[in-house]
Amino acid sequence: MPYIKKSRRNPIDLDNSGVDDPGELNFKLTISIVDYLEVHGLSYQSINDILGALVGAKAEFYHRVAVPYETKKRLENGDVYPEYFTGMEARKIQGSAVSSATVPVITNAPILTEESFDGQFRYPNVP
Numbered sequence: 001m002p003y004i005k006k007s008r009r010n011p012i013d014l015d016n017s018g019v020d021d022p023g024e025l026n027f028k029l030t031i032s033i034v035d036y037l038e039v040h041g042l043s044y045q046s047i048n049d050i051l052g053a054l055v056g057a058k059a060e061f062y063h064r065v066a067v068p069y070e071t072k073k074r075l076e077n078g079d080v081y082p083e084y085f086t087g088m089e090a091r092k093i094q095g096s097a098v099s100s101a102t103v104p105v106i107t108n109a110p111i112l113t114e115e116s117f118d119g120q121f122r123y124p125n126v127p
Helices: 006-012 022-040 044-077
Strands: 088-092 102-106
Touching: 022 044
Parallel strands: none
Antiparallel strands: 088 102
């Protein structure tokens, strides 16, 4: 999780200059990993720390940036998945300042609990 105390952000803030393409971004991330290894040493724990940080950063980026962007594009351009796959339908928001907007609404998604999950994923109402 990137939400560290503000007092710790400036000392470890990375210089954002000179990153022009994905290869350079990869290089910058790799240098950060190498720096971490040089401080903490090569061990199972440091490998686990690095992998955990990368997976967490990826998940947070996807959750905070990719999902809202994809949702915006889906609402602008239309969904490509039929409602019976997603359990979602777009409904107009009525009586608000954004009355022309559509929002996804869960219509038939079942509540999954540990007791009700039998190990098989199925799509409801697939014709």
